Each structure stands twice: as C-alpha cells, then as structure tokens.
Amino acid sequence: MAGPRRHRPSAQARRDALLRAAIEVAAERGAAGTTHRAVTQRAGLPLATASYFFSSIAELVSEALRTHVAEEAERLAALAAELVAGRRTPDELAAALAEAAMPRGPLPFTLAQFEAYLQAARDPALRDAVADALATYRQVAEAALVAAGAPPDAAAEAAPAFIALADGFALHHLAHPRPGDVDALRRALRMLFDGLLARAGTAAGAAGPDGGG
DSSP states (O other), X not given: OOOOOOOOHHHHHHXXXXXXXXHHHHHHHOGGGOOHHHHHHHHTOOTHHHHHXXXXXXXXXXXXXXXXXXXXXXXXXXXXXXXXXXXXXXXXXXXXXXXXXSOOSSSOTHHHHHHHHHHHHHOHHHHHHHHHHHHHHHHHHHHHHHHTTOOHHHHHHHHHHHHHHHHHHHHHHHHSOOTTHHXXXXXXXXXXXXXXXXXXXXXXXXXXXXXXX
C-alpha cells in the first residue's frame, strides 16, 4: 500500500492553509455548506488549488475535520498530563475541565467538532478519526478523575459520562450562550464526581468482609 503523499514545504503550506480554511468554513456554514470556492477564498488561494490536493470537496472536508479532532485530542491530552502532574482538588479539576470544554470566541471551533460528529454519522471514512478523538477525550476524563481521588476502575467506567456531560453543555452553549454556563458545567461535573465517589464507596463497602446483603 502506498504511503501518504508527500509535498514540498511550499505545497504543504498551501495544503495546510486549505485544511484550516475548511475548518473555519465548516464551523460557519456546516459541512454541507462548505464549497471549494468558499475554502479557497478564505485561504487566499486560487480555486484550482483545492482540486490539486483533494479529489473532491467531500475529501477536503473529511480531512479538515479529521485534522481538527486530532488537534483537539492533542490539546486535551496535554491538559490531562498537566492535571495529573500536580495533585488537584475535585473543584479545581472540575473547573479546569469546564473551562476546556466550553466554546470560546466569536467563531468557536467547537462547532467544527460537532460537525465532525454529525459528518461521521454520514461518512464512514471519518468514523475512525472521531472514534480516536473520543477515546482520547475519555482518557483525559479518566486521568482527571483518578487525579481527583476516584478509584481507577470507577474512573474508567464513568469517563464516557463526563465527556457526554461536557459535550452536552457545550452544544447547549453554542445554541443559547449564557454568562454562567462555565460555572454551571463546573457544578454539574462536581455533582457527577460526588455521585461517582459515593457509588464507588458503596461498592467497596459491599465487597468488603462486612459488606453484602
């Protein structure tokens, strides 16, 4: 099987510019509204540039969304390493995760993340990239939960719920932003964490010598 196509630095820079522009356009218009013309205009490149690097607009959009979710996964993996490096209180961890999850700026790139989720439901070629990103998100949540004092097994089981909660708050914030959304997410994450600890403690007690029915 042939390896990935390599480009000279100048050509690679143009390709990267197309991918970045496609992410911005997809965040603004949605994947279905992204066109070669809109992307090349945003990138400041001739229209023919897109067809030189990508066989279709679908390939360009898919590669752009793959790039975006991979970058988000790297960002959150770095956050997990930072959280684990120093012992944090549950409140500190909830605050850090809430800040990281909530969309920011006039054109929040979280829109592109949700576009990637939706596009993966329609395009099997994108599913592996989204699955890899979600796996990294779960690893971040799991590491944060363990750093806050949750048992590893319980943290692994609960991590998907924390990611789903953060995604849900982020999606609602995109649709109807409110000033207190970050703090509301922080409180929700803390409540979920407290429930996790209570459940883990109950399970541990039940498994002990005096536990059971």
